[in-house]
Amino acid sequence: MIENNNEVPGYQLLAAHRPAVVVEASTSEDVRDAVRLAAARGEPVAVQATGHGLTRPLDGTGVLITTGGMTAVEVDPARRTARVEAGARWRDVIDAAAPHGLAPLSGSLPGVGAVSYTLGGGIGVLARRYGFAADHVRRVDLVTADGELRQVTHKTDPGLFWALRGGGGNFGVVTGIEIELMPVARLYGGTLTFDLARTPELLPAWYRWTAGLPEEMTSAVAAIALPGQHTGTVRIAYLGSQKDGDELLEPLRAMNPLADEVQEIPFTRSEAVFAEPDQPHAYRGDNLLLDAVDPDKLPALVERAGPGAPAMCVVGLRHLGGALSRPAGIPNAVGHRDAGYLLGVLSPTTPEQVPEVRALHDELLEPWSPHAVGRSLNFLFDDLDDLDAQEKIESAFDPADYWKLTALKADLDPAGLFRANFPLLPG
Numbered sequence: 001m002i003e004n005n006n007e008v009p010g011y012q013l014l015a016a017h018r019p020a021v022v023v024e025a026s027t028s029e030d031v032r033d034a035v036r037l038a039a040a041r042g043e044p045v046a047v048q049a050t051g052h053g054l055t056r057p058l059d060g061t062g063v064l065i066t067t068g069g070m071t072a073v074e075v076d077p078a079r080r081t082a083r084v085e086a087g088a089r090w091r092d093v094i095d096a097a098a099p100h101g102l103a104p105l106s107g108s109l110p111g112v113g114a115v116s117y118t119l120g121g122g123i124g125v126l127a128r129r130y131g132f133a134a135d136h137v138r139r140v141d142l143v144t145a146d147g148e149l150r151q152v153t154h155k156t157d158p159g160l161f162w163a164l165r166g167g168g169g170n171f172g173v174v175t176g177i178e179i180e181l182m183p184v185a186r187l188y189g190g191t192l193t194f195d196l197a198r199t200p201e202l203l204p205a206w207y208r209w210t211a212g213l214p215e216e217m218t219s220a221v222a223a224i225a226l227p228g229q230h231t232g233t234v235r236i237a238y239l240g241s242q243k244d245g246d247e248l249l250e251p252l253r254a255m256n257p258l259a260d261e262v263q264e265i266p267f268t269r270s271e272a273v274f275a276e277p278d279q280p281h282a283y284r285g286d287n288l289l290l291d292a293v294d295p296d297k298l299p300a301l302v303e304r305a306g307p308g309a310p311a312m313c314v315v316g317l318r319h320l321g322g323a324l325s326r327p328a329g330i331p332n333a334v335g336h337r338d339a340g341y342l343l344g345v346l347s348p349t350t351p352e353q354v355p356e357v358r359a360l361h362d363e364l365l366e367p368w369s370p371h372a373v374g375r376s377l378n379f380l381f382d383d384l385d386d387l388d389a390q391e392k393i394e395s396a397f398d399p400a401d402y403w404k405l406t407a408l409k410a411d412l413d414p415a416g417l418f419r420a421n422f423p424l425l426p427g
């Protein structure tokens, strides 16, 4: 335990926790002690694994539990499961699973923390084939507001088990999760890069291409306004053979990409699909889950988010559907399985530019609201303390589920001890 008045840095540089106390946890007991300490002090608890999803920093009060000392991953190859400690990044899980020909349902960047990603749903590179990461959790080890460490499963506590998988960090501090691994060792994947000045029809063409794709194909498209160039990317993660993949990709390749880096890769190199920066930076982002996309609206979106935009923007669509649209084997709180696409917008920004960036994101998303069924929690990169934010969080859930979640939160954490990344209740 360290008395602390300094900022604790993470990946998101727009904000940092400034807690009263930092507990660098190495064991579940450390987590339990930290929760009890916070309860005794009458101060909130926050958790940081990597800082990729920092949305509600502590400011001068509270206990911050850092989980960077809890990164163990134990794979059980016979059961195809892994026990993943609170601070493990997807990189740790991918590397532990690969020698057994197995892979987790990790996302675009292996540097992201496995636990928080999974609590928020988790839309990964194999999402259309296997569904949400939260659909494949077997057990959650959780320290609750009473300071007890519980092993939460469908059998021990079905209500809490339902809520944890999709409801974010609202119900306690997770010390570890047991997840299913998939029999995946390789994929045919990578990026096709286009010059949008030469291929302005890329986004509508990609959208039309996604109709009728097999579930083995998970893909995304984006327009990125880089200095002096407006770049289009199509991200590909295909679980079939290279030959079948080449056939599927023909219409995209016929549009003359500037670069074609789609190739056979081991799953250990799955970060090549999205090729995202792994350097800490300052960013804001928002999203909408859409049940339908009007392709005629895409050129205006690309134009408005392009080089003439008041802030640098990445706008894009992820193709959902497939296994994401089916209920989890054991139901969970993940909402809006009817969404076919995730429309996301992200901007690197300075603190001074944030209001302008927010206004731009609102403007870019607004025309899509008639077909928005809600938002995806994991792709909300914002300060989530104000009332606008509450609406966004509520919109991530089916209304009846949201009320179930808030009732459970009020029951299990009446004092609002846990300062969750996606607060179910204001305050």
Ligand SMILES: Cc1cc2nc3c(=O)[nH]c(=O)nc-3n(C[C@H](O)[C@H](O)[C@H](O)COP(=O)(O)OP(=O)(O)OC[C@H]3O[C@@H](n4cnc5c(N)ncnc54)[C@H](O)[C@@H]3O)c2cc1C
Pocket: 010, 046, 047, 048, 049, 050, 051, 052, 053, 054, 055, 056, 067, 086, 106, 107, 108, 109, 111, 112, 113, 114, 115, 116, 117, 118, 120, 121, 122, 123, 124, 125, 168, 169, 170, 172, 173, 174, 175, 276, 378, 379, 419, 420, 421, 422
């Ligand atoms: C570059 C980038 C790529 C991404 N790609 C994807 C993607 O492909 N798919 C996807 O679904 N999401 C993606 N995300 C979103 C990511 O899953 C969330 O931001 C997630 O919350 C990050 O978790 P973390 O542990 O890395 O970050 P942290 O900032 O350390 O954690 C985020 C929050 O989670 C809560 N939390 C963390 N650990 C615990 C715990 N042990 N118990 C309880 N609560 C806890 C805390 O409230 C904490 O503030 C991406 C984010 C970034 C920045």
